[in-house]
Amino acid sequence: MAKTPLRNKASSLLTDGFLFVGGAMVALLLVWALFSFVNPNPVPNPNFSSLATDPKTTVSELFSAQDCAEDTQGVNLSHDPPAPTFYDDPNLSYSIEKPIKNWDEKRREWLKHHPSFAAGVGDRILLVSGSQPKPCRNPIGDHLLLRFFKNKVDYCRIHGYDIFYNNALFHPKMATFWAKIPLVRAAMIAHPEAEWIWWVDSDAAFTDMEFKLPLERYRDHNLVVHGWPHLIYEKKSWVSLNAGVFLIRNCQWSIDFMEVWASMGPQTPHYDAWGKTLKSTFKDKIFPESDDQSALVYLLLKEKEKWADKIYVEGEYYFEGYWLEIVGTLNNLTDKYVEIERGVRRLRRRHAEKVSEYYGELREPYLKEAGHGRGSWRRPFITHFTGCQPCSGDHNQMYSGDTCWNGMQRALNFADNQVLRSFGLVHPDLLDSSSVSPLPFDFPG
Numbered sequence: 001m002a003k004t005p006l007r008n009k010a011s012s013l014l015t016d017g018f019l020f021v022g023g024a025m026v027a028l029l030l031v032w033a034l035f036s037f038v039n040p041n042p043v044p045n046p047n048f049s050s051l052a053t054d055p056k057t058t059v060s061e062l063f064s065a066q067d068c069a070e071d072t073q074g075v076n077l078s079h080d081p082p083a084p085t086f087y088d089d090p091n092l093s094y095s096i097e098k099p100i101k102n103w104d105e106k107r108r109e110w111l112k113h114h115p116s117f118a119a120g121v122g123d124r125i126l127l128v129s130g131s132q133p134k135p136c137r138n139p140i141g142d143h144l145l146l147r148f149f150k151n152k153v154d155y156c157r158i159h160g161y162d163i164f165y166n167n168a169l170f171h172p173k174m175a176t177f178w179a180k181i182p183l184v185r186a187a188m189i190a191h192p193e194a195e196w197i198w199w200v201d202s203d204a205a206f207t208d209m210e211f212k213l214p215l216e217r218y219r220d221h222n223l224v225v226h227g228w229p230h231l232i233y234e235k236k237s238w239v240s241l242n243a244g245v246f247l248i249r250n251c252q253w254s255i256d257f258m259e260v261w262a263s264m265g266p267q268t269p270h271y272d273a274w275g276k277t278l279k280s281t282f283k284d285k286i287f288p289e290s291d292d293q294s295a296l297v298y299l300l301l302k303e304k305e306k307w308a309d310k311i312y313v314e315g316e317y318y319f320e321g322y323w324l325e326i327v328g329t330l331n332n333l334t335d336k337y338v339e340i341e342r343g344v345r346r347l348r349r350r351h352a353e354k355v356s357e358y359y360g361e362l363r364e365p366y367l368k369e370a371g372h373g374r375g376s377w378r379r380p381f382i383t384h385f386t387g388c389q390p391c392s393g394d395h396n397q398m399y400s401g402d403t404c405w406n407g408m409q410r411a412l413n414f415a416d417n418q419v420l421r422s423f424g425l426v427h428p429d430l431l432d433s434s435s436v437s438p439l440p441f442d443f444p445g
Helices: 003-038 046-052 059-064 103-113 141-159 180-190 229-233 252-262 271-281 292-302 304-310 327-343 353-367 401-423
Strands: 125-130 162-166 196-200 204-206 223-227 241-249 311-314 382-384
Touching (some): 125 180, 141 162, 141 353
Parallel strands (some): 223 311
Antiparallel strands (some): 204 382
């Protein structure tokens, strides 16, 4: 008899609970219905939608206003929607000999179908380099190329860039210095998510692992090369710029430019004629063949109105620097940086490699007086071993092979010390890559 009131009470409480939950759900449904009536459709990103309908919008402008990629933690590498893109065109060719039209529109459309690549598209860089498909004749050549490759991988890892290292000819007739052009052109098609393709010769090393390309400086240009305008336009010298390192925008202008540039190469029936034309144009050119560097200078000279406005001739820092004027200064540069770090405790703090860019930015105020380029005590950005030929060993006769090989060891170990620091090690001797020492705590090395 005593259990009956309790059972009735529990039943009453259960009923009240159901009524409460049901009432709450009805209230939520009413609020949702009212919100849907006031705002029936989600508001699209106004910047994105308006830019997407403007045919003059560049890819960078289109995706500077992020869409659904705002909620992602990174690019989606596992998603390729079935919507057709330029890749589904049976006439698509990666070959430098087959023209591509409306590339900007094609690339924009691809990115619209892959919105996770939207964030930061304007700053996205693919570094491309490569070497010959066969083993080196020089006994230490393959080892040196491996170390140069490691150097590029280190730099790209630190700054979050992709890298493609190639050792296959993308055009059977375009070998040696011409091989880079069909490769770079194919890289544009293979990587529509990259705004810039950055060619760096296999014998060029990053010797400032913190420095980043000043992309804002190049916002109105499509091609960046290291050179000196007065040597181009006044002296008409074939060495007025260096084509071994260049940055080129992934756009229709670049596709068209490379087609013209490549038209002077060995795959054309006019190759010999172009060799004679370039030799007569540049009085300091010592060999008769048409080469990519002379061809680039020729286009700046003879077709200036068509191309020059979009080509940035960089001479304010070592976009690529001649190794012979650099390697002898590296020990002094190390001493200068150590001196700075002795006075700035935050700079010599141990940190994860992934946040290295922060410390590069932190260091900049202390490098204002260092200057850039020749005579500077700032680390040279890229040291280029022009004329050393590490693979063949056929170096320029103006200096000895030992000078080349020792210079490479110095530069590569100088760069490697900046990398090893995040792992607690240092090369005490720049000429001995096999020896490393522990880096003492709270001491710059």
